Amino acid sequence: MTKGKITVLGLGAMGSAITDRLRESGYATTVWNRTAAKTEPHVEAGSTAADTVAGAVTAGDIIFVVLLDHASVHERLEPVAAELEGKVVVNLTTTTPNEARTTAAWAAEHGIAYLDGAIMAVPDMIGRPGSRLLYSGDENAYAIAESVLKTLGTAEFEGADPGVAALKDMALLSAMELMFAGLIQAAAMMRTVGVSAADTAEETTAWLGAMLPSLHGLAAIVDGGGYRTGGQSVDFTRAAAASLITASREQGISADLLEPQKKLLDELAAIGHGADDWPRIIELLTIE
Numbered sequence: 161m162t163k164g165k166i167t168v169l170g171l172g173a174m175g176s177a178i179t180d181r182l183r184e185s186g187y188a189t190t191v192w193n194r195t196a197a198k199t200e201p202h203v204e205a206g207s208t209a210a211d212t213v214a215g216a217v218t219a220g221d222i223i224f225v226v227l228l229d230h231a232s233v234h235e236r237l238e239p240v241a242a243e244l245e246g247k248v249v250v251n252l253t254t255t256t257p258n259e260a261r262t263t264a265a266w267a268a269e270h271g272i273a274y275l276d277g278a279i280m281a282v283p284d285m286i287g288r289p290g291s292r293l294l295y296s297g298d299e300n301a302y303a304i305a306e307s308v309l310k311t312l313g314t315a316e317f318e319g320a321d322p323g324v325a326a327l328k329d330m331a332l333l334s335a336m337e338l339m340f341a342g343l344i345q346a347a348a349m350m351r352t353v354g355v356s357a358a359d360t361a362e363e364t365t366a367w368l369g370a371m372l373p374s375l376h377g378l379a380a381i382v383d384g385g386g387y388r389t390g391g392q393s394v395d396f397t398r399a400a401a402a403s404l405i406t407a408s409r410e411q412g413i414s415a416d417l418l419e420p421q422k423k424l425l426d427e428l429a430a431i432g433h434g435a436d437d438w439p440r441i442i443e444l445l446t447i448e
């Protein structure tokens with residue numbers, strides 16, 4: 161017995177994993193993909209393929225959109241605004257916060273209940289422990305879709321601002337990218353003496369694991385806002401950063417990945433904050 165009618169637009173790696181999970185959870189799924197051949201394994205597994213986006217969205221009560229980017233979402237949804245009226249659209253395509261707000265405003269104009277989602281998981285994790293999805297936008301749409309959303313992973317409603325799920329996604333990805341860039345820097349330095357990236361990754365994993373709890377202390381300094389806790393100062397951290405840059409160059413490795421933080425620390429010192437806690441650099445990140 162099926163539980164409800166769901167449409168999935170987009171059968172790339174993520175859309176396919178989501179469709180598989182929804183079908184396994186007992187939902188009747190209709191799928192559409194630009195390259196029609198990708199619907200075939202889903203049809204064999206029990207989904208229905210639609211030839212057109214209009215046909216696909218007409219078949220479902222809740223429409224999942226898992227396309228490449230904001231542009232592809234609008235290219236495909238705008239021509240079927242009339243068919244989407246009164247339905248719940250859950251857009252899981254990665255977008256920026258303002259792109260999410262733009263799509264939400266467009267949806268509101270057309271009487272579409274819109275939820276913007278961010279997937280903190282890779283396709284293999286969908287429906288398994290550790291899969292976490294964030295949603296923001298129309299709270300009523302979230303209430304309607306919640307039981308379906310929970311089949312994909314932990315579902316968290318982040319509030320009525322449709323951009324917040326995307327913002328949190330981008331913030332967490334920013335932290336991840338800076339960390340991953342750190343491994344590349346370390347590997348570049350260590351391979352100058354013949355150490356493999358695999359060995360450096362092993363050591364970096366252990367080192368960062370030991371350091372991760374200190375994130376909470378840094379956050380407490382930022383939230384406190386006084387930047388005089390007696391923790392690691394701007395001047396101390398500048399000296400440490402200068403050593404990292406020099407060591408890198410001594411090995412013939414560019415310090416391009418390391419220099420931005422040193423530049424911010426230098427700016428703080430130049431305006432008299434050398435003795436403050438180094439996380440004060442957050443105050444320089446706001447663009448006036």
Ligand SMILES: NC(=O)c1ccc[n+]([C@@H]2O[C@H](COP(=O)([O-])OP(=O)(O)OC[C@H]3O[C@@H](n4cnc5c(N)ncnc54)[C@H](OP(=O)(O)O)[C@@H]3O)[C@@H](O)[C@H]2O)c1
Binds near residue numbers: 193226252
């Ligand atoms: N994969 C992940 O680990 C992951 C994690 C979190 C979030 N996401 C997000 O999930 C979304 C989908 O990712 P994915 O991994 O499934 O990507 P993917 O495997 O590259 O699939 C992209 C999908 O978008 C479709 N597409 C691209 N341009 C289109 C257009 N102009 N009109 C219609 N369809 C178009 C593709 O159709 P064709 O098959 O015809 O090319 C395909 O179905 C992205 O926004 C991604 O950032 C992915």
